[in-house]
Amino acid sequence: MSANRWLATGNYFATYKEEQRIFFTHTDRLIFSFFLVCVFVWPLVFETNNKYMLVVDNILIAMIAVLGLNMVTGFAGLISIGHAAFVGVGAYAVASVSRVMGNDYIFLTHAWPLMILLSGFIGAVFGAMVGLPAFRLKHLYLAIATLSFQMIFQWAINFMEFFNQGQTIYVGRAFWFTGEVGRNEHYIFWYYVILVILVLMGFMVRNILRTRFGRCLIAVRDNDRAADAMGMHPGLTKVYAFGLAGFFAGVAGALHAYLYRGVGVESFTLHHSITYLAMAIVGGLGTLNGSFWGPMAIKILELQVEKIAEHAGEIFPASTNLATALRPLSFGLVIVLFLMFEPRGIANWWRITRSYFKLWPFRY
Amino acid sequence: MKKHKMLFFRILMSFVVVLSFATSIQAGEVYKLALSLAITGPTSDAGNPYAKGVEDYFRFVNDTKLLGNDTIECTIRDDQYNNDVTKRNFEDFLDQGIVLYLNYSTGSTMGLKRDFEEEKIPVIPASFHAGNLIDSNYIFLPIASYSEQIIGLAEYVAKNHKGGKAKIALFIHPSAFGRGPVEDLTKAVKAGLNIEIVEVVEHGQDLDNTAMLKRLKSKEVQYVLCQTVQSPVATMIKDANSLGYAAKSFGEAGKITFMGAHYTGGNDLIALSGAAAENFFWTTSYRLTSEKSAGADAQLALAKKYGRDDKAANSHNYTNGIMVAQVATEAIKRVKEKGEKVTRSSLYEELNQMNGAKAFQADTTVGPVTYSKTDHAGVDVLQLYRVDGGVFRSVGVPFSSEYIKKIK
Numbered sequence: 143m144s145a146n147r148w149l150a151t152g153n154y155f156a157t158y159k160e161e162q163r164i165f166f167t168h169t170d171r172l173i174f175s176f177f178l179v180c181v182f183v184w185p186l187v188f189e190t191n192n193k194y195m196l197v198v199d200n201i202l203i204a205m206i207a208v209l210g211l212n213m214v215t216g217f218a219g220l221i222s223i224g225h226a227a228f229v230g231v232g233a234y235a236v237a238s239v240s241r242v243m244g245n246d247y248i249f250l251t252h253a254w255p256l257m258i259l260l261s262g263f264i265g266a267v268f269g270a271m272v273g274l275p276a277f278r279l280k281h282l283y284l285a286i287a288t289l290s291f292q293m294i295f296q297w298a299i300n301f302m303e304f305f306n307q308g309q310t311i312y313v314g315r316a317f318w319f320t321g322e323v324g325r326n327e328h329y330i331f332w333y334y335v336i337l338v339i340l341v342l343m344g345f346m347v348r349n350i351l352r353t354r355f356g357r358c359l360i361a362v363r364d365n366d367r368a369a370d371a372m373g374m375h376p377g378l379t380k381v382y383a384f385g386l387a388g389f390f391a392g393v394a395g396a397l398h399a400y401l402y403r404g405v406g407v408e409s410f411t412l413h414h415s416i417t418y419l420a421m422a423i424v425g426g427l428g429t430l431n432g433s434f435w436g437p438m439a440i441k442i443l444e445l446q447v448e449k450i451a452e453h454a455g456e457i458f459p460a461s462t463n464l465a466t467a468l469r470p471l472s473f474g475l476v477i478v479l480f481l482m483f484e485p486r487g488i489a490n491w492w493r494i495t496r497s498y499f500k501l502w503p504f505r506y
Numbered sequence: 507m508k509k510h511k512m513l514f515f516r517i518l519m520s521f522v523v524v525l526s527f528a529t530s531i532q533a534g535e536v537y538k539l540a541l542s543l544a545i546t547g548p549t550s551d552a553g554n555p556y557a558k559g560v561e562d563y564f565r566f567v568n569d570t571k572l573l574g575n576d577t578i579e580c581t582i583r584d585d586q587y588n589n590d591v592t593k594r595n596f597e598d599f600l601d602q603g604i605v606l607y608l609n610y611s612t613g614s615t616m617g618l619k620r621d622f623e624e625e626k627i628p629v630i631p632a633s634f635h636a637g638n639l640i641d642s643n644y645i646f647l648p649i650a651s652y653s654e655q656i657i658g659l660a661e662y663v664a665k666n667h668k669g670g671k672a673k674i675a676l677f678i679h680p681s682a683f684g685r686g687p688v689e690d691l692t693k694a695v696k697a698g699l700n701i702e703i704v705e706v707v708e709h710g711q712d713l714d715n716t717a718m719l720k721r722l723k724s725k726e727v728q729y730v731l732c733q734t735v736q737s738p739v740a741t742m743i744k745d746a747n748s749l750g751y752a753a754k755s756f757g758e759a760g761k762i763t764f765m766g767a768h769y770t771g772g773n774d775l776i777a778l779s780g781a782a783a784e785n786f787f788w789t790t791s792y793r794l795t796s797e798k799s800a801g802a803d804a805q806l807a808l809a810k811k812y813g814r815d816d817k818a819a820n821s822h823n824y825t826n827g828i829m830v831a832q833v834a835t836e837a838i839k840r841v842k843e844k845g846e847k848v849t850r851s852s853l854y855e856e857l858n859q860m861n862g863a864k865a866f867q868a869d870t871t872v873g874p875v876t877y878s879k880t881d882h883a884g885v886d887v888l889q890l891y892r893v894d895g896g897v898f899r900s901v902g903v904p905f906s907s908e909y910i911k912k913i914k
Contacts (some may be wrong), residue, residue, distance in 0.1 A: 193598035200590070239914065309637075310617040325624055329597075406617055408589050448591070451546055452584050466546040467853040483746065 162352045164345070178370035181337060185330055195329035196401075199443065202336040203397050204437035208421045209340075209347055209430075210390025214269075215419070217351070217365030218383035220276060221285040224292035225418045228388045230410030232395025233259035234299065237311040237405040241304060246314035254316045254400060258339070261396035262389045269388015276380035280366075292412050295403060299407045308407035309390045313399050333399050339397070339404050347430055352385070359383055363428075420477050426489025435488035440476075447472045521567040534575030537848050539564075540583070540599035543610035543632065547586035549735060549796070551774055552823045553610060554620055556632055557582050559827020560608060561810045567835050580608075580834065589614045593621075600625060605850050606834050610855040612638070612683040615645065628837075628854045629832045634768060635686045639882050646857055646877055648830050650907070651793035652683070652733055653690035657699070658888050658907040659789055660691060663729050663765070664700040666715035667757050672701045675727040677742065679734035680708040687733050694909035701729075709738045715745040715747065722762065723751055732766035739770045739786075747782040754785055756892075763787065772822040776896060783893045787901070791871050791885035792829065795820045796897040798914040801869035833857075833884065836866045836875075867877035 148168045153160040165171040185195075211225045229493045236257055239250055250257060268291075275287040300308045316323050316331070350356040358379045361369040366376040399405045417440065425436020451468040484490060541560055544792045546551035561582055568577045581599060585591040592614035592757050599607060607614050607622075609631040615638050621815055622629050622644045629645050631638060636651035650658070656676075672704050676691070678684035695703060704725050707718060719742070732739050743764050746752040753761035764786050771788030779786075795802045805828060809819030811837065837856045838848050846852045860866050865874035873887035887906045891898040 193594055193601060193603045196597055215719075307682065307685060307861050309613070310619075312620055325621075402590075402593065402617070403620060404617055406589060406613060410614055448584070448586070451586075466550060466586075469547075 144336065151504075159452045164348055164352075168442055178341065182334075185333060189332065190331050199329055199332050199336055199401050201437050202333070202340050203401065204418070204421060204441060205395065205434050206336070206340055206343055207391050207394035207418055208425065208437050209343055209433040210387040210394070211389065211422045211434045212425075212427065212429075213347065213388035214360070214383045215352075216426075217356070217363060218359040218380060220273075220380055220383060221281070221419075222288045222384070222387065223285055223349055223412070223415050223419060224272065224288035224295070225387070225391055226289075226410045226412070226414035227292040228265050228269055228272075228333065228391030229395040229398065229414070229418075230295055230299070230407070231388070231403075232265045232392030233399040233405045234305060234311075234395070234412065235261040235264040235392065236313055236396050236399040237305070240313050241306070241311055243437045244311040245466075251314045258393055258396040260401075260479050262393040265392020265395065266389035269391070270385035271379050273381040273384025274387075276384065277377040286323045289412075292415055296407060296411060299410075305407075310404040310406040312404045313402075315403065315427050316400060317472035326380070328403075329401075334399070336397055339393065342392075343393070344430065344434075347433075351430070355379075360428075384396060388444075417473075420473065423477060424480050424487055426487025426492075429487070429489035431492055432487050432489035435492065440473075442471065443476060444469070507713070522713065531899055534573075534577060535848065537573075537576065537578050537606075538602055538604045539578060539580040539601070539606050539608065539834060540595070540604045541580060541608035541610070542583050542585045542592045542595035542599070542614075543608075543783075544587035545582075545584035547584075547588070548899050549587050549611070551634075552735070552769060555818045555821035555824040556827040558814055559824040559829075560831045562808050562814065563826075563828045563831035565812060566808055567831075572835065575731050575837060575844065576838075578838070580831075585610070585614070587611060589617050595620060596621065600627075605848055606630070606837070606853050608830055608834070609633070612681070612686075616682060619645065624827060625691055625850070625851045626854070627650070627894050628857055630754050630833060632830070633683065634681050634883075635683055635688055636690065637682060642882075644854065645882060646833075646876075647883045648833065649768070649828065649871065650883055650888055650910075651686075652767050653687040654883070654886075654907045654910045656687035656691055656731055657694045657765070657889060657909050657913075658701060659693065659731050659765045659787070659890075660701050661907055661909060662787075662890060662905075663757075663763075664730075667701075669759075672705045672729055672757075673725070673727050673731045674701050674731060675722050675725075676706045677730050677732045677734065677739070678706060678708055679738075680710070683798075684708065684733050690910070690913060691731075693913040697909055697912045699909050704736060708878055709734065709742075712738070713741065714727070715742045716749065718742075719746055719751055719762075723749075728757065729763050729765060732764065732770045734766075735769050736772065736775040736778055739764070739766055740775055740782070743786060744779050744782040752785065756785070756787065759899060762814050765789075768792075768822075771891065771898065773817070773820055773898075776893060776898075781896075784896075786893045788891045788893075788898060789888045790822060790891070791873065791904075792825045793887055793889075794822060794825075794900075797900055799869070801825075801871075804869055829868055829875075832868050832870065833860075833866060833875055836860075838866075842865075861864065868910065873906075 150167045207229050214220050214222050272291045274287060276284055279287055299305045360376050361374060362376045362379045371374050421436035421440045424439050426432025447469050452466060543557055544550045544694060545557050564578045564580045567573060583595045585595055596618055599695040605626055607629045609629055612633040612635040615631040615633050619642050627644060630648060635648050636652045636653040676688060695701060704727050743752060743782045746762060751762050753763040756763055766788050768790045776783045793799050795803045795806060805825055806819055837853050840856050841848050841852045858879050861876040861878045865876045867874050872889040873885045873886045875884040889904045890901040892901045
């Protein structure tokens with residue numbers, strides 16, 4: 143190991159334990175801490191409004207969901223095209239309590255951290271169940287199994303009276319130590335809640351990857367037969383990966399329910415599943431920081447395309463179809479371009495940038 | 507010299523004072539309103555002309571100084587029929603300080619209902635879903651609800667069908683928008699409406715309805731009442747014509763008569779289904795440009811003034827947009843006339859008083875717009891139209907549903 147843990151420019155690991163550290167250098171830790179302070183402090187320094195806080199909150203929730211998707215698709219190599227349904231399971235776990243006990247039921251409004259955790263576990267159970275075909279199925283066949291769960295989910299919500307046939311099921315306002323979280327502080331309150339959960343979950347992923355369970359995921363992804371020969375159980379590992387993804391998605395869904403103060407099926411469709419997948423690809427499959435870059439990039443892209451489509455509609459009022467097509471067109475184009483020119487996603491740009499600064503002023 | 511300087515300074519100051527006073531009179535108040543709807547994306551065929559109607563009427567209000575020097579600033583934003591985007595737009599509009607909000611879809615209206623209540627903001631949506639009014643004080647439907655429209659059509663069938671109890675099928679959109687009237691129609695049947703509901707079909711994205719139509723025929727269905735949008739209806743009536751099932755006149759024996767609520771009809775339906783649209787019965791509370799009326803003339807003049815094409819000018823959704831803008835303008839005008847400040851609460855109170863002698867006579871609708879604390883559905887009467895020679899022609903006089911009152 144380098145004597146100087148501030149300016150290490152390469153791998154100087156002498157022990158396995160050293161290689162498993164969360165932060166390789168003190169500089170990394172310092173930068174991360176500084177960044178963390180910034181994201182916690184900026185809403186207190188700058189003037190915020192509900193619209194932008196809603197966008198930011200949405201991005202953070204998508205990050206939690208994509209962390210889960212990255213576990214199953216990025217680290218375990220299992221394509222899931224039903225991730226929005228798992229998010230929906232979490233949201234509908236909250237909605238179910240609201241439906242049975244009333245939307246202002248104390249467990250919903252006061253014990254919301256427990257409700258969020260419970261939604262995560264329900265998501266994990268559903269995830270593990272959907273992962274069961276992984277014992278027998280692989281690749282595209284498994285992807286179709288996840289797709290079928292997406293379809294079953296949408297169908298069940300749309301037609302079951304209990305779930306209000308997909309119409310909005312309201313969720314009451316959460317309470318904090320200061321009392322009910324009112325409209326004015328709603329988005330900022332949930333910003334901090336989601337941020338804390340995101341940070342915890344980020345560390346959770348980082349830690350899982352340091353354990354034998356995390357290494358199992360990667361081993362199974364890279365070669366499941368070899369992993370089997372090494373004593374791992376590929377089938378159980380895959381089910382476990384789906385369970386983990388379901389947990390993350392369930393938490394994201396519960397947060398979505400609280401943020402929007404209601405749950406409707408429109409937020410958990412196949413389109414959303416594809417969007418989550420796109421976020422994971424654009425961010426960088428199989429990387430932790432890719433789970434943060436992807437949602438940010440796709441959500442910002444969506445906002446920009448919305449603006450462009452609106453302007454296009456104003457400039458060419460007769461060409462509504464053109465404006466309508468802009469969103470899916472740009473969305474598809476971004477994914478194709480990333481797959482062609484940067485399959486490792488934005489995370490790779492981050493890696494290159496970090497290496498540059500680490501090595502500076504040397505090129506190699 | 508000094509005297510001259512003082513004189514010049516005084517004249518200059520007087521000029522500045524007079525000018526600033528005049529400017530302040532000239533400027534007037536700006537009332538902020540907003541509309542979020544699907545200008546692009548799903549249902550934009552309805553949303554696009556609707557947005558143009560709202561935009562043109564408010565431009566007209568400002569250009570012709572209908573509110574004196576005061577003006578209406580209505581921000582119109584595309585949400586692509588995405589409820590999450592509608593929510594974001596709504597939050598943005600609130601930050602802008604709007605006093606009245608125009609919403610669009612059923613899903614987003616239902617989703618934002620709690621926010622409307624908390625913000626105490628009057629809202630006029632383009633959705634006529636009866637469920638919008640449940641547990642809600644601030645939503646005002648422009649016209650009779652979908653339930654009222656469908657029950658009204660069923661009443662027309664019960665009254666005019668010859669030979670026993672009419673057998674009806676419902677062809678509905680698989681959403682709250684489509685399902686809303688089913689329960690109410692069932693209640694009306696229980697309350698004594700003389701029809702039989704044989705089947706409720708929730709359509710998918712079928713490109714062919716042959717099997718469904720054959721099934722309905724085998725069940726001796728005589729009338730299909732539609733509560734959806736135009737394209738699935740167009741597919742169905744084209745198939746019915748190909749199979750020779752479509753009635754050429756109302757209630758033709760051995761055939762099926764197709765009828766529909768507001769968003770199933772209009773010129774778009776005729777454009778999509780061509781000759782197959784003949785004898786399609788449709789109900790809405792709006793006047794159409796295919797029928798001569800002062801409202802239709804005014805609508806066409808408005809569209810011409812602001813350079814709209816024929817398609818938009820003749821769309822009933824353009825009429826729809828104009829009408830909600832008219833209601834909003836009228837409420838603002840009445841609050842101003844009372845000498846009160848135009849706020850959310852004053853507009854809310856004013857809308858609730860829009861009844862009796864104070865009902866608003868909009869030239870775009872077949873009846874007056876009436877609201878009260880207990881009735882938030884605007885125009886309570888409906889007009890039945892029928893496609894005849896490629897255009898919608900009115901059938902009889904405007905009517906209102908009797909059973910909707912019985913089941914309330």
